[in-house]
Structure formats: structure tokens, C-alpha cells
Amino acid sequence: MKGLLANNLYSMQENIKLSLYITLPMAFVPLLEASMISMIVAMQVFMFISNMGASLKMDETSGWNKWEITMPVSRKTIINAKYISFILLILMGLAVSLVTVVLLSLQNEFNDTLIFGYSYGLPLSISTAAIAYPLILKLGAEKSDTLLITAGGLSVGLQLLVWYLLHLSDSTITYRSPVVGQVSLAIALVMFVLSYFLSVRIHRNKEF
Amino acid sequence: MTYSLEIKNLTKTYPQSDFRLDNVSFSIPRGTIMGFVGENGSGKTTTMNAVLNTIKKDNGTVKILGREMGDKDTDIREQVGVVFDAVNFSGILTPAKLAKVMAGVYKQWDQEFFLKTTARFNIEMGKKIKQFSRGMTMKLALAVALSHRPQLLILDEATAGLDPIVREEILGVFLEFVEDENHSILMSSHITSDLEKIADYITFIHHGKVILTEKKDHLIYDYGIARCKAEQFQLIDRTDMMAYKKRDYQIDVLVENRKAFERKYSGIVVDTGTIDEIMLLLIKGER
Amino acid sequence: MDIIISSNTSKPIYEQITSQIKAMIMNGDLQTGDPIPSMRSLAKSIHVSVITVQKAYEDLQRDGFIETTVGRGSFVSAQNRDFMQEELQKKVEEHLNLAVETARTGGIKLEKMIELLTIFYTEE
Numbered sequence: 001m002k003g004l005l006a007n008n009l010y011s012m013q014e015n016i017k018l019s020l021y022i023t024l025p026m027a028f029v030p031l032l033e034a035s036m037i038s039m040i041v042a043m044q045v046f047m048f049i050s051n052m053g054a055s056l057k058m059d060e061t062s063g064w065n066k067w068e069i070t071m072p073v074s075r076k077t078i079i080n081a082k083y084i085s086f087i088l089l090i091l092m093g094l095a096v097s098l099v100t101v102v103l104l105s106l107q108n109e110f111n112d113t114l115i116f117g118y119s120y121g122l123p124l125s126i127s128t129a130a131i132a133y134p135l136i137l138k139l140g141a142e143k144s145d146t147l148l149i150t151a152g153g154l155s156v157g158l159q160l161l162v163w164y165l166l167h168l169s170d171s172t173i174t175y176r177s178p179v180v181g182q183v184s185l186a187i188a189l190v191m192f193v194l195s196y197f198l199s200v201r202i203h204r205n206k207e208f
Numbered sequence: 209m210t211y212s213l214e215i216k217n218l219t220k221t222y223p224q225s226d227f228r229l230d231n232v233s234f235s236i237p238r239g240t241i242m243g244f245v246g247e248n249g250s251g252k253t254t255t256m257n258a259v260l261n262t263i264k265k266d267n268g269t270v271k272i273l274g275r276e277m278g279d280k281d282t283d284i285r286e287q288v289g290v291v292f293d294a295v296n297f298s299g300i301l302t303p304a305k306l307a308k309v310m311a312g313v314y315k316q317w318d319q320e321f322f323l324k325t326t327a328r329f330n331i332e333m334g335k336k337i338k339q340f341s342r343g344m345t346m347k348l349a350l351a352v353a354l355s356h357r358p359q360l361l362i363l364d365e366a367t368a369g370l371d372p373i374v375r376e377e378i379l380g381v382f383l384e385f386v387e388d389e390n391h392s393i394l395m396s397s398h399i400t401s402d403l404e405k406i407a408d409y410i411t412f413i414h415h416g417k418v419i420l421t422e423k424k425d426h427l428i429y430d431y432g433i434a435r436c437k438a439e440q441f442q443l444i445d446r447t448d449m450m451a452y453k454k455r456d457y458q459i460d461v462l463v464e465n466r467k468a469f470e471r472k473y474s475g476i477v478v479d480t481g482t483i484d485e486i487m488l489l490l491i492k493g494e495r
Numbered sequence: 496m497d498i499i500i501s502s503n504t505s506k507p508i509y510e511q512i513t514s515q516i517k518a519m520i521m522n523g524d525l526q527t528g529d530p531i532p533s534m535r536s537l538a539k540s541i542h543v544s545v546i547t548v549q550k551a552y553e554d555l556q557r558d559g560f561i562e563t564t565v566g567r568g569s570f571v572s573a574q575n576r577d578f579m580q581e582e583l584q585k586k587v588e589e590h591l592n593l594a595v596e597t598a599r600t601g602g603i604k605l606e607k608m609i610e611l612l613t614i615f616y617t618e619e
Contacts, residue, residue: 003312003313062295065295383538425546
């Protein structure tokens with residue numbers, strides 16, 4: 001397990017670096033324009049996980065996905081390592097977003113749009129990973145770009161759907177209401193767990 | 209005799225393809241090297257994949273070191289070193305990082321041995337694997353496969369595309385590996401001259417079927433290819449020929465015992481055959 | 496210990512190994528009780544398959560040139576004198592046969608041959 005995690009992180013290293021180069025400078029943007037904070041935070045949270053496709057593709061073309069099966073680990077362990085890596089990526093996004101928040105708090109210019117950044121970015125990241133990975137497993141990593149965009153689109157759609165349904169019951173609820181984020185987050189977490197079990201099953205029957 | 213690998217009636221079919229593994233059976237005695245030969249698409253890689261569980265077999269049994277290996281039997285996989293005909297590892301990693309990955313996976317990972325082997329192969333530890341030449345990639349894969357101290361090596365075209373000097377070096381490593389009489393190797397290769405040097409047994413596979421498993425020395429010293437004229441060919445007992453192929457001016461006949469054949473049919477020239485020639489007759493010849 | 500393997504002769508590799516080890520024993524390079532390399536290390540050193548060396552060693556053992564004990568390896572056998580003698584005599588016979596054939600075709604008489612042989616044998 002330890003080795004598999006190390007491999008996943010090493011193989012995403014370049015993407016992680018790239019994500020850092022993009023998201024860290026972003027942390028300064030709200031200093032100039034405080035209203036941007038929710039968008040920046042959402043982007044920062046989402047950036048790391050959105051790069052997972054590149055390393056998955058590399059693992060497929062190099063033959064690692066097949067070689068991995070011959071190692072003394074069970075197929076389930078391989079999937080465990082993948083999902084832990086996804087969680088780590090999301091945590092990295094969160095960590096960078098905290099830099100943004102801290103920077104802005106030094107200027108003492110908080111506003112309540114911040115929470116929207118998280119309630120939008122976090123469910124988006126989690127459900128994108130949850131939708132994309134089983135699809136990539138099933139359909140092949142060479143399609144990972146398309147599949148990630150699709151998963152991202154579906155995730156956005158899901159949040160809109162959540163808002164729409166909530167809005168039907170209570171017309172005061174807007175897209176930016178915290179409850180939309182909370183419900184979306186709950187759904188995303190459930191999807192992530194379901195996605196894990198689905199991936200274990202797909203991988204168990206997959207031939208390399 | 210104990211076997212490192214026993215394959216019995218291994219069968220695998222594919223829904224969208226005519227190709228199938230058809231009752232593949234052969235065994236590798238402990239301490240020996242098995243050469244696995246056949247054309248492209250004959251089923252070598254599929255057999256190896258089924259042995260290693262990267263694909264699911266339909267039928268048959270595979271015993272590695274005496275036991276059938278399921279997904280949970282990770283202890284058996286500790287004992288099996290594998291090199292596929294690919295890069296095998298993520299290109300972004302360096303050998304140094306790869307070693308850390310392996311140390312985190314294999315209980316028996318021998319870092320000292322890995323460093324020794326990579327140094328011997330002149331592998332740069334800090335260079336990204338994607339920048340390696342084919343030869344270097346293969347040598348790295350071999351170093352990794354050996355460094356977790358396996359008892360069985362399964363190598364799919366591990367010497368393909370390498371220059372003769374590197375191949376000779378690698379063959380030396382294989383012979384060093386089987387210096388321990390518990391160690392065995394299954395290796396597929398198109399370069400049959402390599403197998404002629406180091407293999408103890410050869411298994412021929414064609415269209416998903418094993419057509420022959422034989423001691424290599426038996427193949428190259430005792431088997432023979434009789435070069436016959438048409439009228440000589442008429443006189444040969446069918447049971448004395450394994451396969452034959454008509455050419456413009458002669459008929460080549462594969463015979464199992466060159467000397468006995470020469471005694472029985474005086475006047476017919478019988479050459480010793482290379483593995484390539486024998487394979488050609490077995491595959492392309494008539495029976 | 497030197498063993499030279501040629502791939503350009505029709506002589507099988509195991510025979511090349513046996514004949515060279517026999518020669519070393521007969522000319523005294525290898526003495527009774529001397530260890531000879533293990534099959535697997537010899538296979539590695541001369542880059543041939545293990546089974547080939549195994550066959551050579553089995554032949555050597557059958558002919559009484561070497562003994563193999565499990566765990567201790569192979570040694571030059573003590574009782575190989577008779578076999579050596581036999582081997583040498585076979586060789587002498589071969590050469591004499593050749594000489595006789597040459598003599599016959601050349602019309603050289605038996606007496607002449609005996610005379611020559613006596614001279615050669617007592618020369619030194």
C-alpha cells in the first residue's frame with residue numbers, strides 16, 4: 001500500500017507542481033479584488049484533482065497498470081491507493097485555498113462569498129473524481145480528458161439540479177445559499193463511496 | 209520432479225475474436241530455463257497474462273511454485289519477477305524513486321542488490337524513465353524483477369530490440385539467476401539464438417496451441433532435417449516424419465532422431481536444425 | 496581450469512565439455528579429489544544452459560571420471576585409473592589403426608612397422 005501510494009504521488013508529481021504554480025499566485029488575486037475570493041477558492045480546490053487524468057494516462061501507456069497486477073498486492077489494494085490519492089489531491093487543493101484565506105484575512109476584508117467558494121469547489125472536486133475514475137477504468141485512460149470534462153460537467157449539472165429541487169420546496173433558496181452546498185457535498189461524498197465500490201468491482205473483472 | 213510452473217489445459221477465449229488459448233499445457237522443472245517461442249499472436253503473451261492473473265482464464269489450472277494463485281495470494285507474487293514487453297513503470301519516475309515504490313510493496317526488496325545491479329547495468333538513478341532507451345528500460349525492469357529476490361522469472365520478450373552486447377550481458381544475468389537450483393525462468397523470445405544458448409527446454413506455441421515441448425539439446429543435437437529428393441521422400445515411413453515442407457528442388461523433413469533416420473534411410477542427408485528451422489517446419493510444414 | 500566452447504563444430508557442447516575435462520584428468524591437470532565447478536556455475540561461466548552441463552557431468556560420472564555428492568559438489572574420482580587406461584588404449588588403437596591403414600595402402604610390410612614402432616617407443 002505504502003509503495004502504491006508513493007507511486008501514485010510520484011507519477012502525479014509534475015501535475016502537482018504545475019497546479020501549485022497556477023494556484024499559488026491566484027492566492028494574491030483577492031487582495032486586489034476581494035469579491036473574487038469564492039471563485040479563486042473554488043478553482044484552487046478543483047485544480048489538483050482535475051489533473052489526475054494525465055498520470056492515469058501515463059500509467060496506462062507505460063504498462064504500469066498491467067505490471068501492478070503482478071505485484072504482491074490485491075486488486076482491491078490498488079483501488080484503495082487510487083482513492084486515497086484522490087483524497088490527498090483534494091486536500092492539497094484545500095491547503096492552497098487556505099493560503100488564500102489567510103492572506104485575505106490579514107487584510108481583514110472577509111465577506112460571506114468565501115463559503116460559496118468551498119460549497120461549490122469541494123462537491124465539484126469530489127463528484128468529478130467519483131464520476132470520472134470508474135469511467136476511465138472502464139473505457140480506458142486514453143479517453144481520460146474527455147471523461148474528466150464530462151464528469152466535471154455532470155458535477156456542475158448536479159449542483160444546479162440540487163439547487164433547482166431545493167428551490168421548488170423553498171423559493172427563497174438561491175444558487176449561492178449554503179444549503180445547496182451542504183446538500184451537494186453530502187451527495188458528492190455518497191457518490192465518492194459508491195464510486196469506490198464500483199471501481200473495485202470494475203477493476204476486479206478488468207483484463208490487462 | 210518438482211516444478212516451478214505447471215500449466216494444465218489452460219483455455220482462454222475472447223468474445224470478439226477468433227483467437228483462443230486452446231488447452232495449453234507445459235511445465236517448468238525447478239532450476240531450469242524454458243524458452244517460449246511462436247509467431248506474433250500465437251498466444252505467448254496471453255499465456256503469460258493468464259499465468260499472472262492479468263487476464264482471467266476460462267479453464268485449466270496454473271500452479272506457481274506448487275500452488276494455484278488467486279488475487280489474495282500475494283505471498284506467491286513475492287516470489288515471481290515479471291518483465292513485460294513494455295516500459296512497465298511510470299515514465300515520470302526515476303529508478304531511485306521506483307526503488308522506494310518497490311521497497312514499499314515487496315517484503316523481500318533488496319535495496320543493496322538493486323543498487324549493485326543497476327550500477328552493473330550502468331543505469332542512471334536520477335534520470336526519468338521516459339528518457340531511457342529501450343535497452344536501458346529493459347535492464348531496469350530486469351533489475352527490479354530480480355531485486356525482490358524471486359524464485360521464478362516470467363519474461364515477455366525481455367531481450368527484444370536490444371543490441372547483441374546488451375543481450376549477451378542479460379543472458380549472463382539469467383544464467384547467474386539459475387545458479388540457484390530453486391530458480392527458474394519462463395522467457396518468450398523471437399531471438400531463438402538467445403534461447404539456443406541458455407534455455408534448457410523449448411515450448412512451441414502456434415494458434416494458441418502448444419505443438420511441442422522438448423529439451424533444447426534434444427532439439428538441436430538429436431532432431432534433424434532430412435533433405436530429400438521426391439523419390440526418396442516416397443520411401444519414408446509416415447511415422448518417421450514429424451512434419452515436412454516441399455520446396456522447389458527438395459523436400460525438408462523434420463525427424464525426431466537424426467542418427468536412427470540416417471541408419472534406416474541411407475543416402476538421405478540429414479542436417480541438424482536450428483530452433484528457427486524446426487519451428488518453421490512445425491508451423492508451416494505439413495504433417 | 497579452462498574450457499573452450501566452440502559453436503563452429505558439429506561436436507555437441509556437452510561432448511566438448513566431457514572431452515576437455517577427461518583430457519585434463521588424463522594429463523594430470525586435474526588430480527584425484529580435485530573439485531570441479533558446480534554444474535550451475537560452469538553453465539554461467541561458459542554461457543550454456545544448465546541441462547547441457549548436467550548431461551556432460553552425468554556422462555563423466557557414468558564413465559567414472561567424477562563423483563558428485565549432494566551438497567559438496569563434484570570431484571575428480573579416485574577410481575578412474577582403469578577407465579583412463581581404457582580411454583588411452585582406445586586412443587592408441589585408433590592411431591595405430593590409422594597407421595596400419597596407411598601402411599597397407601602404401602604397401603609397407605608389418606615387419607617394417609614393428610621395427611618403426613619399436614624405435615619410436617624406445618627412443619627416449
